[in-house]
Amino acid sequence: MKQTIKKGLSLLLISLVIMTSLIIPSFSAQAAGTVDLNAESAILVDAKTGKVLYSKNADVALPPASMTKMMTEYLVLEAINNGDISWETTTQISDYPFKVSANPSFSGIGLTQDKDYKVRDLYNAMAVFSDNGTTVALAELVAGSEAEFVKLMNQKGKEMGLPEYKFVNATGIDNADLVGINPNLTDENGSNLLSAKSAALLAFHLINDYPEALDISKQTTVEFEGYTVENLNWMLPHDATNFKQYYYEGMDGLKTGHTILAGYTFTGTSERNGNRLISVVMKTASEDERFKETAKLMDYGYTGFQLTELFPKGYKLEGESAIPVAKGKKDTVQVSLKEGVTLPINPDDADKYHIVYNIDKDKLNKEGELTAPIEKGAVVGTATLTFDGENDFGYIFPENGSTIDLVTDNAVEKSNWFMLTLGAIGDFFANLFTTSVDWIKGLFS
Template sequence: MEFFKGLKKTLVGLLAGVTLFATTAAGLGNLTTVSAASLPANSDSSLNLDAKAAIAVDATTGQVMYSKNAQEALPVASMSKLLTTYLVLKAIHSGKLSWNDKITPDEASQKVSQNTTLSNVPLKADHSYTVKSLYEAMLIYSANGATMALAYKVGGSHQNFINMMRKQAKEFGINDASIYTANGLTNGEVGSAAYPGATKDDENKFSAQDMAIIAQKILTDYPEVLQTTSITKKEFNNGTDKTMMENWNWMLKGLAKAYTALPVDGLKTGTSDTAGACFVATVHKDGHRIITVILGAPHSSDTDLSRFEQTQKLMSYVYNGFTYKTIKAQSDYKQTLPVHNGKDLTTKVVTAKETHLWVKNTDTDAKVTASVSGKKSLYEKGGLQAPLKKGQTVGTYNLKLKGQELYFLDGANALKVPAQTKVAVDKANIFVIGWRALTGLFK
C-alpha cells in the first residue's frame, strides 16, 4: 500500500499531462466565455422605422430580434425614470423603504412639481405623501416633482441619488450613459437640485440597448412593476384636492393606440424637444414577453402618435417574423466535459433548464448547434474534479442557430444555458489512478 501511495504522489504531474490530453479532445478549448458581439447598425432595413434608434429583445434571454442604431447614446427624457424606479424598488425590497413611509417634499422637488409646463402632480410644501402615491405618480403620470421627492428620500440628497443611478447603470454593464437628473429633465430644469459641475443644458442620455437592459432588469428583479405601469387612470390625493392621472402609455387597453393583438402592459414614455418622442414598452403575447425601445420618433405635440405606431410596427415584426423555438430542460447535444480522477474521463452534459430562441421565419429549418464550457471553479488538473453528482451544474451550454446570427443584450453571440451532468461520476480508486499515470509514460 505504501508503494502505491508513493506512486500516487510522484506521478500526479504525469497524470495531469494525460488528463490534459483527454481534456483537449473533450472540449477544454471552450472554457473561455463567448466573445462580445456588436449589434448590426440596422438588422432589417425593410422595416423602415421612423425613429433615430430602436431595439426589440426577448424579456427573459435578452436575445435581440431587431436593432437600429441601438448602441448610440441619445437623449431619453422621462424614460430615465425607469432607472429611478429600479432604485426605489430595490430600496423597498431591501427594507430601507416601505410603501407607507411618508415623504415631505424638499424645496427643489416641490418647486419643480408646481411647473405646469411639465408633467406633474402639484406637491404641497406642508403636506406629506406616501412612497406608494409618489411612485404611482412617477410611473402613471410621469410626474417630475414626485420623482425628485422619491430620489431625495432614497439617496438622502439629489446629488447622491444621481451617483447611485450612475453606479447602478455600471453594475448593469452600461458604460456609455450620461446621467444628471432622476426624472430626465435637463440639469437646468431641476433648479437647486442641479448636479454640480454640469451645465444647465446637460441631460440624460442612454442608448436603445441601455434602455432595454434597464427594462429587462426591472421585469426580472421586480415584475410587480407591471401592476402599476398597466394602470390607465388613477386619482392622486393631494390632501384637500385630487389630480386625475392618465397614463401617457396610450397602447394600454382602452387608450388611444391600444391594439388588441398586442396587449401592452408597460413601461415608460419620454418626450422632449431634444429626445423627440420615445417609448420603452413590453408586451406578453402567446406566452412570450418581449421589450421594445423607440428613441427619437417624430414629435411636434403631446398628441403625437408616432412612437406608438412605430412600437406597434416593431412588435408586429417580431411576432410575425419569428418562430419561438423551445429548448427543453435535459436537452442532450452530445457534449462532454473532461473529468479528473473519475472512473470515466469524460461526462455527458445536458441543459439544466428550459429556454428558448427566436428563429426567423425565413430560417425555420435552422438547427441548434452547441458547444459547452466547464465551470472553472470545479476544474483541477485539466478536468472536473470527481466525484460528480447526477444533475450537478458543471458548466455552460453555448447555443447557436446554424444559418442565423444571434445577438444578445450582454454582447454574447450565443444563448447561454447552465449545463449539468447527465449521470453521476464516481472517483476512481487509487489503483486505477496509479495505473493511468504509469501507462501514460509509454504513450
C-alpha cells in the same frame, strides 16, 4: 360559350385572390431586420430570454427624456423591498421639487408644501403621468438629495451592466432647463443619456426584479391632488375615444418621454399568451408616431417569431459527448446540456442553430482526460449556441446569453489501488515492448 367560361374562370381567380388576401396575414415586414421604422434608434427584446429580435442604432446614446424615470422607479422599489421605506411612508415637498412642480413647462400637477404625501401617491404620479416634482421628492426621500440619488442611479447602471448611460438627474429634464430652479446643479448643460439597448436592459431589470411596476404602469387613470389624470401611454385600453386608435392588445407599460432635445421616446412592454416583449423607440417626431412605431415592432415580434425549444435539457452532441477519464472505473463519461435552449426564432431558421462544445482545458490532464473521481452533474465546460443565418442581434445582457453549462451525466469512481497498479504495470511493459521493438528495428536500418 368559350368567352363565358373564360369570364367565369377570371371571376373565380379574382375571388380566390381576394379571399387569400383576407385569410393570410401580411408578412411584408417579417423578414429579420426589415422593419421600416421612423425612429432614430430602436430595439425589440424578448423579456424572458433577453434575446434581441430587432435592432436599429441601438448602441447610440441619446437623451431618453422621462424614460429616465425607469431607473428612479427601480431604486424606489428597491428601497421599499429593502425595508428602507414603505408604500405608506410619508414625506413633504422641499423647495426644489416644489419649484419644479410649479413650472408650467414641466409635466405634472402642482404640489403643496407643508403637506404629507404618501410614497404610493408620489410613485403613481411619477410612473403614470410622468410628474417631475413627485420624482424629485421621491429621490430626496430615498437618498437625502437628488445629487446623492444620481450617484445611486449611476452605480445601479453599472451593476446592471448598462452599456451606454449617464444620469445627471432623476427626471430626464435637461439640466439647462433647470438653471435657476435646481440650486445644486454641477453641470448646467448636462443631459441624461441612454442607448435604446440600455433602456431595454433597464426595463428588463425593472419588470423582472419588481413585477409590481407593471401593476402601476398599466393603470389608465390615477387620482392625484383632486384630479383624475390619464396615463400618457396611449397604447393602454383607455376609455377616451381619441386614444382608442392606439390601443395594443397586451400592452401594460412602461414609460414615455419627451423633451426638445430627445424628441418623443417610448419604452413599451406587452404580453400575449405568456410571451412578453420589450420595445424601445427613440427620437421619433411626434406623440402618436412613437406609438405607431412601437406597434410595428410589437407586430414584428409576435408574428415573425415563435418560442421554440431548439435543444432540450440533456442534449448530447453526436460523436463529441464521451470524454475520456483517467484513473477511473470507467474509461469515459458522457456530458450533456445542463439546461435546455428555448428561444423566440423565425420558424424558417430552426435548422440554422447549432451547438459547439467548449471543454474546460483546466479540468483536463496532459492527455486531454478528466481525472476520477468525477461527480454526477459536474460542470466540465460550456456549449455555445451558434447561428448560421443573417441578422443575429445577440442578447440584451453584457455576457453572452447563448452559453450553456456542460455537465457530466453520471459519476465515475476512482479505480482502487490494485487496479491502478495493474494499469501502471501494464503501461510500463507496453512502453518497454515499444522501446525494444524500436531498438531492434534500429539495428537493421
